[in-house]
Amino acid sequence: MKRYKITTVFLTCLLIVLGLQSHARQAEKGPLRVAVVGTSHGHVPWILNRKNKSDVTLAGVYEPDKELAAKRIKDFKLSGELFYTDLNKMLDQVKPEAVVAFGSVYDHAMVVEVCAPRGIHVMVEKPLATTLAQAKKMEALAKKYKIHLLTNFETSWYPSNAKAYQLVNDSNYVGAIRKVVIHDGHQGPKEIGVGKEFFDFLTDPVLNGGGALMDFGCYGANLMTHLMHGQQPVSVTAVTRQYKPAIYPKVDDDATIIVNYPTAQCVIQASWNWPFSRKDMEIYGETGYVFALDNNNMRLRAKNDKKEHSLVVTSKEIPVYEDPFAYLADVVSGKITVPENGLYSLENNVTVVRILEAAKESAKTGKTVLLNTK
Template sequence: MKKLKFSIIGCGRISYKHIEGLAKNFEEAELVAVCDIVIERANKRSEEYYNLCGIEPLVYNDYRKMLDEVPIDAIAITTESGYHSEISIYCLNLGKHVLVEKPMALSTADAKNMIAAAEQNKVKLAVCHQNRFNLPIKQLREAIDKGRFGKLINGTARILWSRDMSYYKQAPWRGTWEQDGGTLMNQCIHNIDLLQWMMGGEIDTIYAQTGNYIRSIDAEDFGAIIIRFKNKAIGIVEGTACVYPKNLEETLSIFGETGTVCIGGLAVNKIETWQFADELEDEVALTSFKDDDPDTVYGFGHIPLYKDFIDAIIMNKQPLISGKEGIKAMQIILAAYKSQKTGMPIKYEGLEFSTIEMKNSDIR
C-alpha cells in the first residue's frame, strides 16, 4: 500500500508529539516536510524524525511554498491557535486532509467554515483531542453506552494546574484573546471535551465565572463553568493555572444513579474509582489497571489519534474526533466567555461567539 505523505505546519512545543505519532505509524504514513516561520524549530523537528525513522523531511518557513512544491496528502497544523482556521481552510481547499491541534479555531464562525471546507472538498478534518484514546476513557465511554450508570446526574472536570509567567513569556501569544484565550481554552479544553462527550453532548444552558488573579495575561487564569445538558444532567468545570507550586490534578468524574467513576492521573489516564451496581466478573481486573503516567500532560494519545486519522483517510470514514466533534468543547468555552461578559446564563443553541469579542471585557 502506498504510504500517506504528511507534513507538519508549526514546530513549537506540542509538535514533538506529532513527530512521535507519525513515527509510530510509519508503516502507513511518512513525514515528508515540516514548516515553521522560525526555521531552527523546523530543522529540529526534521532531525528528530530522521533519528526515529531514517528519513529527513524537507524544511520550509512558508507553508504555501511547501504546498506548491511538495506532494502531500495530509497536514498536521500545530501553530498558534489563532492561525488554525486560516491555515486549515487553505489546506482543505487544496484537497489536503487536515489534523488540527486544539482548539480548532477561536470563533464558531471559523470552525464552521473549516467543517464546510472539508465537506466541500471531500477530505477529512480531525481535531487533536487525544485523551479520548486513553484506555480508561474508552472503558468509561463503553460503560455509558451500555447504560451502566442508569440516569446520569452530574459530571465534573477539574484541571488544577500551574503555569507561571515563564510559560507565558516563552510564547507571547499565550493568554492573548487574539491568538489563544485563557486557561479554559488552552489548558482545560481536553477535559471539557471528555466531560461533554460522556454527559450526553447536547447542551441547554451555560453559566460561567472567570477571573484573572495572578498571571499577567489578557485572558483568565481561573474559570468555573456550570453546564446544563438537555438530558437534565449537570456538568461542572473547575480550571486554573494558579495552583502553587505545581500541577495538582486533572480528573474526570461521572455520577449516575447506579454508577460512580473517577479517572485521574497526570493526563486522565488512571482509574481511581470504579463502582457500579451491576458488578461484572472482570471488574477486579479492570479496576486494578494502573497505566504508568506519561512524561507530560500531553499523555499517550497521539499515537492512536494518528492511527485513527490515517484509517479514516484510507477507509474513507469519519475520524473519531471530526470537525463536528472538535467544535463542541470549543463552543462550550466560547459560551462560558460570553456568560462571563454578560453576567448571565447563556442559552447554547445557535450561539455565535469568538475570543476576540472578549478583548475589551473586564474579567478581573
C-alpha cells in the same frame, strides 16, 4: 434454493476478494504522507520525534520563523530540506495527503482554508478554533471539499475514558447521567517551563482565544459532548479568575464552567493553578459513579456494590488509539470511520467551540448564556 446458496457463496467470495484487493492497494500506497504546519506548539515533538513508524512519513515542515526552524532541525536531527517558509510552495511541492497543525489555535482556520481546496486532510491540536465563526467556516470548507478535519486531544488516547464511556453508555453501569465533573490543567505554562514560542501564543487572547478557559476547558467540553452523544447544552455559566496577573496579564488563568443539559449538568474546572498536572473525570449517574483518575486508573461503584472498587485498564482490555497519528493514518486510508460525535469528530468539536465561546461571554457579562442551537 441451491441457486440461492450458490449466489450467496459467490457474493461472499467476491467481497473477500475485493477486501483483499483493497488491502493490497493500501499496502502498495505506502505510509501516509504528512506535512507539519507550524512548530510553535509545545506538542510538536509528538510528530517531529516520531520514529520507526511505517504508517506515517514526514513529507515537509512549514515554519516561517527561521530561528525556530533552525532549533527544530537541531533538536530533532532533521534535514533542512524538509523545512519551508512558504506554505503554498511546500504543499504544492511535497503534495502531502494530510497536514497536522502545530501553530496557534487562531491559525487553524488558515490551515484549513489553504488545505481543503487541495483535498488535503487536516488534524489540528485542541481546540478546533478560537471562535465559533472560525469553527463554522472550517466546518463548511471541510464538508465542501470532502476532507477529514480532526481535532486531537490527549484525553482521546486514554483507555480510562474509553472504558468510562463504555460503562456509562453501553452497559448502563450508572444509569442516566446526572452530573459530570471534569478537572484539567497544571501549574501554569511558565511554571512547567514551556518554550517561549508556545508561551507567547498560549497567553495571547487572540492567538489562543483566551487562557486556561480555552487551553483546558476544551477537554471537558469535548468529553461531555461525547458522553451526551452530541446533545446540545441549553445554557452555559462561567467564572474566570486571574490569580497570577503578573505572569498572565492578558488572559484568565482559572475557569469554572457549568454546562447545563435538559437532564444533566457538567462542571468543567480548567486551571493554570493546580498544584500538579491533572486530567481526571467524575461521572455520576442515577445508580452509581465512574471516576477516570488518569489514563489508566479508575474507581467505580454501582448500585449493587457494597463498596467502591478500583480498576486498571489498558488498550489491551479496551480498543483505543494511543497515538493520534496512527488514528489519522487509519481514518484517511478508510480503515476506520470517525464515529459521529466521537472525540476527534468535527461535529463534536464545533460544539466544543460553541461551549467555550458561551463560557467566555458568561464570564465577561456575569450572566448565564442561553444557547439557541437551532
